[in-house]
Amino acid sequence: MKTKYLNTYKRLFLVMIAAAFLGCESNLDIEQQGVTSSENFYQSDSDALEAIAAVYExxxxxxYTQYFLKNLLSDDIHCGGGARGDNSQFEQLNEYNFTPANTSVSDLFATYYNVIYLSNLVINRLGPDTEIRQRAVAEAHAIRGAVYFDLITLWGEVPYVISELSPEEYQQPNGSLTELWALVEDDLTYAIDSGALPTKGSAEDMAEPARLTVEAAKSFYGKALLFQERYAESATVLKEVINSGNFQLYPTFDDVLREVSDFSSESVFEYNSLNDAANPWTQGNLLWGIMHGWRSDKLNLFGYFGGLHPIYPAGWGFANPTEELYSAFVEMEGPQGVRLQGTIKTYYELLGMYIALNEGSSVYGNEGYFNWKHRYVGYEVIETSYGFTTTANIRVMRYAEVLLMASEACLQSGDTASALQYINEVRSRVELPALGAVTLQDIKKEKRLELCFEGIRYQDLVRWGDTDALSERGHEIPIFSGLNADGSFNVTYPYSNPNYGFQAKHNLLPFPEHEMNVNQNINQNPGW
Structure with missing residues (x-):
């Protein structure tokens, strides 16, 4: 289940280092031993595997950055951490007080264009001579399309880059949304129609499940069409995924993000954990678990060692659920709802697991609710010299999201019967009664509760025009200090700023300050 496929990017890195020295003076053009030049690299099947591994990596x-950026911009979590200022860049996002200098914004933008650069190398340099190379090219197209989808929906008119650039071409202007969306569609349809991607559950997929399937490419394509409000087309594509018969919802919602469901029938695409304590930086999710972990300096978590609960006593306390999200769960399914119990635990429920606040302690960015969906459990912890990571894979897209996107696309294109069928399939897994009719509001509520903390909500709120839900973000930052004498939660709000919160300019992220400083041809997004 845990593959080492994605580690092969290291040799390609050496190739790129060597390529940086091409074009030197003749007296420096000494043949290097044991190094492959960029001109000689993209020739063999092994080269193709290493090149596409670099794209995946x-x-x-x-x-990590996209997960926290998208979730912090939603109305589902408080930033949290050890105290005010523990991670100021994250706090700025969560409170809508960020600027173009925010490091998460700049890091994600830069990383996405690195993915595009590496994808372009594969697409433009690999010939379609063998099945291995054909698959690598198809994967590069699909990944480039998925990354451009995020760039468009987060930043808007980003630079359009589909080839290697000379230094004179580095300062690229804004692209048009028309050409950018066309690129997303062309890339994903190329991957789908290539015949080079395996189907879910095939021998090729089972051998290397961390690579894209044709159904994953179709799911990304259907999502791109949905965001463009091309509902009938989106429904057609997403139905192909559903009707393939290759997917089912994992039986227990409580385990959808746990190692036990890695590469399950619900997985559309996920990144694998290598479970290699000796090489933690190859994990790709080194900070994933510990960021969500509940803080052992604030909470007495040491009952773990006596078998009283599964929570590992180490964590940094970020991404705490909002009270408003908890209330939305209770409104739909009650305090003992299957999905709520698999997503959030209240402080009362922590007490039932023999977990209590340490005397005199309080939890920053918390209203008495704790993230259970991304719980940091001991049986998945890998202890390394750099800290703690988790054996559970990182989900990029689940089949539940496909069903809810299809429900929306079908409803908006007039196929109410299919819309009802798909949303009820999601509800059935968590023991909710079937709806007799479905509205867009039903789908919005279902999608929020099913996919919260998975980086979906912010982009949905923007495309739906529902950003009023974000208007008071940052107005009041909570601190949880246990129970009052009457048993109610002791929550205070010592940090407040009525000027924070979503504004019109936040429909798009700003282009990073560094990009604006070095690229005179790009125009900043409105309001920034």
């Missing part, structure tokens, strides 16, 4: 490198 770069894309994986974006997951």
């Amino acid at each position: 770069s894309w994986r490198g974006s997951l």
